[in-house]
Amino acid sequence: MVPEWFREKVIQVHENMRTHLHYVLEDLTNEELIKQVTSEEYSRSIAGIVMHIGTAETYWFHKANNSIGPPVIADTFEEVISRINENSEKITKIVRECPKDQLRIIPPKEGGPSIAWAVLRTAQHGIYHAGQIAKIRRIIGAKELSPPPENLWGRAVDSILEIVRTFIEEKV
Numbered sequence: 129m130v131p132e133w134f135r136e137k138v139i140q141v142h143e144n145m146r147t148h149l150h151y152v153l154e155d156l157t158n159e160e161l162i163k164q165v166t167s168e169e170y171s172r173s174i175a176g177i178v179m180h181i182g183t184a185e186t187y188w189f190h191k192a193n194n195s196i197g198p199p200v201i202a203d204t205f206e207e208v209i210s211r212i213n214e215n216s217e218k219i220t221k222i223v224r225e226c227p228k229d230q231l232r233i234i235p236p237k238e239g240g241p242s243i244a245w246a247v248l249r250t251a252q253h254g255i256y257h258a259g260q261i262a263k264i265r266r267i268i269g270a271k272e273l274s275p276p277p278e279n280l281w282g283r284a285v286d287s288i289l290e291i292v293r294t295f296i297e298e299k300v
Contacts, residue, residue, distance in 0.1 A: 130231040130244075131298070137291050138231070138247050139223050144284040145251040145258070146216050149181070151280050152261045152273065153209075160270045161205050174261050175205050181254050182212045185219065188246040191236065194222050223247060248288065255284050 153174070161175040170180040182200030189196045196218040200211045223231075226243045233248065234240030241249070258281075265273070 130228050133294070134231055134244070134291070135223060137287070137294070138244055139220050141251045141284075141287045141291070142216065142219055142223075142247050144280075144287045145254040146212070148280040148284040149178075149212075149254055149258045149261075151276055152258045152265070153178070154273060155271050156265070157270075158205065160265075160268055163268055165264055165268065171257075171260065174264055175208060177257050177261055177264075178205075178208050178212065181250075181257050182208065182215055184253050185215045185246075185250045188241055188250055189219070189222070189243075192230070192241045192243050192246045194226070194243060194246075196222070219247060248291075251284070251288065255281075258284075 156174065162173050164172045165174075166172055171177045179200045179202070186195070186197055186199050196215050197211070200208060200215070202208045202211060222243055230243040232242050233245050234242035235245055262273075264270075
């Protein structure tokens, strides 16, 4: 059985990842966003990485039978951010309204993906790529990020660990 607190913690994981992603994108110019830094298909530029994050979300939620829209492909970065924000609203709504059985963590190879699995998987994916974006900022000489009011990366990572800790403490 899935405890009641889990639904809100899953939502918080997604929100913390998204807050950190928006932070690492802060103050980038259009030239910096589209600057090609690699030949990899989905990560040629920062803008490409952000589209990839959004597209992964649409993919996994489609696989969980809860479509949040088509892949995140857009002509302008403003459109990409708009779609990313729409994804967040839809993901939160889906988690708030889904049946409890969808809050079980069921990976694709075990009959899923469940909604909880999709949220946790895409949050980890988003955190990973936000780290790449932070590094690319330095490589291309973008403006240094101002110190955040709190450790946004730590909050994003630790919100996943908080779920694990709470489950372990409940079992002990």
